[in-house]
Amino acid sequence: MSAHLPVDRLGFLQAMGNVAHSVSVVTTDGREGKFGQTVTSFCSVSADPPQILCCIRTGSPLKSAIEMNGCFAINVLGERDFRTAEVFAGRSTEFPAYSFEHVAHGKDHNGCPIFDSASSQFSCLLTSSIGSASHAIFVGNVTDARLGRDAPLLYRSRNYGTHVSMKRSQ
Template sequence: MFRDATKLVPRDSFIDAMRRVASSVTVVTTDGPAGRLGATVSAFSSVSADPPTILICLFAESRIAKAVLENKDFCVNVLSEEDSDIADRFAGRHDALVEDRFSGIDCYGAPGTPPQIDGATAFRCVQQQTILSGSHLIILGHVRHVLAGAARPLTYRDGSYHRVLPKADRFLSAAT
C-alpha cells in the first residue's frame, strides 16, 4: 500500500492533468429521510457487471454526500448533450434564483425514491459500500434499475461542456 505522501505529484500538477480528461456530466439525486437533493458530479464509473455496481465520488462534507449516506439510495443521471442548463442548475449556479433545484425539471419516481431526470441515462442504486479517501467519499452502489437514454451524453473537459461526436460525424462536419 502506498503511504508516502512526499512522493505524490504536486496538487496543481494533478489538477491541471485532470482538467484534460473528459468525463460524463451526471446529476446524482437522492430522496428519503434526509430529503430530496441533487448535485452535479463528474466522478462516476462502472465497477462490475456481476453484480451490476457503479461508484460515485462526493465531497465528504457536502449535503449530497450526507443525504445519500442517510437515504441509502441514489440515482446517477447521465445528462444528454442538450442538458448543460440542468448541469448548471444542480452545480448550484442558479441557487440564488431558484429555491428548489428540481423546480421545472421533468423527473420520474415515487416520493421517497431518487428522482430520474427525463432524457438522462439513469442508474438507480442502493448503497453497498462507502470508502473515505482524502476529502471525498467513494460510494459504491448496486444497480437496481436502469433507464437507457437515447441522446448523446454531455461531457466536461477543461472547464467547459463538450459534445461527443462519433468519428464518422467528425469527418463529415469538417468537410462541410
C-alpha cells in the same frame, strides 16, 4: 522502493481537467430529504452483479443524505442539459442552486429523482461507502438501468461538449 514526492496540486488539476468526463447529477430522496448534485466522477464497478460507484465531496449535504436514505440515482445528462449541470453544481444564474424546479423528473422504484431528459439513468441501493481524502466513495447495486434518447453531455477543460464519433479501423 524510492520515496515519491507529492504531485503539484495545480499540475494535477490541469491534467485532470484535460480528461473528458460524462456529466451526471447524483440524486437521492428519503427520510433525510431530496438532494441532487452534479458530479463527473462515477463509473462501473462490476457487471456481475451490476454495481456503480460515485464520489461525493465530504462536506456536501448529498453525502449524509445518501448514507441515511440508503439509495441514489445517477442521471447521466443529455447533450442539451448543460443548464441542469450548472444548477446542480451551484453555479446557475437562472435558477436556484440544487433546485429540482426547472427539470422534468419522476422517481425511480427506490424513490430517487430521475430526469426525463437523461442520456442514461442508474438506480442504486447503497452497499458500501469509503472515505478517501476529501471525498466519500459510494458503491451501489444497480437495481434499474435505462437508456435515454440523447447523447451524453461531456465536460473537459472547463467546457461542456459532446462526443464526436469516428469510424473504427478493422
